[in-house]
């Protein structure tokens with residue numbers, strides 16, 4: 001057992017931290033994750049900076065431009081980025097598609113795509129969910145019909161984060177409608193500029209444009225863009241999801257928000273303070289523990305990955321714990337801000353620029369996206385604990 | 391005990407629901423949130439025709455003389471529809487004036503509130519956003535037969551629509567004083583509109599050496615403290631009633647959505663995880679409903695139960711916003727969009743839970759009321 005970072009890990013963390021000191025504007029408060037549209041320029045700039053330092057794909061093998069860093073190092077990277085609310089993280093390319101290509105892609109595909117992801121040049125988006133296929137992803141209906149050297153794709157994807165900024169999409173399509181649902185799906189890569197692709201923006205409840213509906217009308221996609229075998233896309237597609245399902249961003253966002261709230265309640269502006277009510281100390285301390293508990297869940301996942309395990313149930317646990325604790329922190333923050341808590345960002349007299357309110361609305365999505373927390377709990381109960389399915 | 395509604399209450403419920411379903415749709419709610427004040431006044435004018443603003447005002451002063459519990463039934467429907475209209479503001483103000491005001495001020499103001507000529511809203515909290523009477527700092531200095539008022543009140547709902555504000559001030563001799571201040575286009579009154587989650591107009595009001603005739607005083611000293619306490623208690627129960635209605639509406643909408651949205655070849659409402667979410671939501675909505683009825687019933691001519699009033703607002707504040715968050719979870723991504731109406735309910739619930747004392751405030755009141 002050892003509950004501290006190695007000297008090498010600490011050194012990296014402080015290098016990243018000072019890079020962010022320079023890269024982020026002086027009065028930077030976020031909020032930002034890479035799916036948001038409101039800090040796009042900064043996002044691109046930081047992504048380039050991370051790529052130049054080799055940090056963007058640190059955990060990839062050396063042959064693909066990475067540094068063979070441990071999953072632990074990768075988690076330290078994600079934690080620091082999220083803790084600083086820094087944009088520039090490329091979840092779709094570096095965390096999801098890259099590792100999938102390494103495992104399922106052809107040599108040609110790897111050469112073609114991995115370099116540009118490592119250099120932070122190409123923005124990817126993930127076309128999985130459809131209007132009628134959310135939790136039950138295997139029921140997806142977007143059709144890809146073989147026609148000469150191409151697939152012809154028709155259908156609609158929805159909730160596609162960043163589709164409006166993306167150059168390329170990795171998407172799941174139905175290639176065999178006769179086969180059992182999981183057996184007729186393929187994973188393909190689509191150029192977003194192809195004729196017949198239409199991106200329709202969707203604004204979320206926080207008033208931010210982060211996701212979209214993407215409609216495909218007879219879009220021609222070269223067969224060379226098929227990843228893995230035809231009709232075997234489910235396996236490759238699920239690999240992506242395994243990389244997606246970590247809670248570390250949320251645990252780090254929770255810590256950042258908690259610290260911001262603690263600082264606020266001790267400030268002059270505070271309407272409720274630890275001085276006025278001892279119960280606030282107790283509650284903040286409870287949350288402090290909860291945040292650390294969620295954080296350790298996430299580092300446990302990294303530790304297991306480092307030993308070569310595939311910690312599916314633990315990853316689900318970390319996702320549930322971290323998304324939930326983040327909302328608990330924000331809920332309590334709103335409570336402490338009292339009537340000021342419900343002023344929208346930009347309002348006169350708002351405290352903390354209305355950030356806590358906006359983040360609370362925005363991160364309502366945490367327990368929904370990347371597999372809802374109900375689905376995660378099913379995984380924990382069934383795969384993790386071995387409870388009977390029927 | 392009798393949990394049933396009276397005939398009058400049934401009538402109020404049915405007719406309110408019918409009117410609001412037609413006239414206060416979420417299209418109106420969105421328009422008002424986007425700054426359409428016309429929509430507020432046209433709805434308010436229709437409501438005046440219906441006489442809802444006069445419901446609890448005594449017959450002697452031109453009202454219908456109904457009970458607070460009758461008002462609560464109306465407020466549940468208003469909450470369920472999110473109607474952007476100042477019924478709570480008006481009713482709570484007239485309620486307090488009727489109980490604590492002098493005969494002249496009652497005969498002067500109440501008939502005008504009842505007829506809709508006067509729209510009055512409470513202006514209570516200040517910079518520290520506290521509903522504690524002791525927090526009042528806005529100063530009123532005597533000058534002849536006037537009080538000259540200076541200072542800022544914050545979070546005043548419908549201040550841009552109201553003709554008058556029922557305001558708590560502190561006089562030279564350090565006495566809390568409840569006073570009616572004419573604010574409509576008044577010189578010496580400045581409005582700072584806030585962008586508030588409720589989606590209705592909420593502003594800060596700044597008084598700059600505003601002369602108010604002393605005849606506008608409703609209560610002073612101990613009486614003012616008692617009046618202010620009742621204002622917060624009644625306001626809290628009124629908001630709790632709206633929250634109860636809002637919660638019920640969200641439960642209904644979520645039952646409907648999860649009964650029709652299919653995944654894995656069946657409605658998502660067949661999954662126990664979803665059913666348990668809904669069961670929890672339903673329990674919360676029912677509990678709030680009962681506590682609201684008990685609290686509203688306790689308000690009579692002679693007094694009210696401090697315990698019941700605090701309990702109702704605590705429960706409504708704690709449980710209804712939570713219920714909305716669970717509803718988002720049950721809706722999945724569709725309920726996370728701007729276009730879907732669910733966030734309108736959530737925003738309103740979040741705003742209302744802070745109004746007329748939040749949960750922590752009423753817990754502290756409850757603790758005192760039960761002798762802790």
Ligand SMILES: Cc1cc2nc3c(=O)[nH]c(=O)nc-3n(C[C@H](O)[C@H](O)[C@H](O)COP(=O)(O)OP(=O)(O)OC[C@H]3O[C@@H](n4cnc5c(N)ncnc54)[C@H](O)[C@@H]3O)c2cc1C
Pocket residue numbers: 125126127128129133134135136158159160161162211365368369370371372373374375378651653654658661662663664719720721722723724726
């Ligand atoms: C902000 C945001 C960004 C997103 N970005 C992307 C993206 O980039 N690409 C992409 O492909 N998708 C994206 N998604 C979609 C996301 O993956 C889906 O929202 C998610 O899979 C849930 O599907 P759904 O929204 O259709 O909900 P539904 O599947 O309709 O679920 C509704 C409710 O039923 C419950 N439920 C469903 N099945 C079960 C079950 N078997 N047991 C218990 N409960 C169940 C759910 O937990 C939920 O509470 C995003 C979503 C959000 C909110």
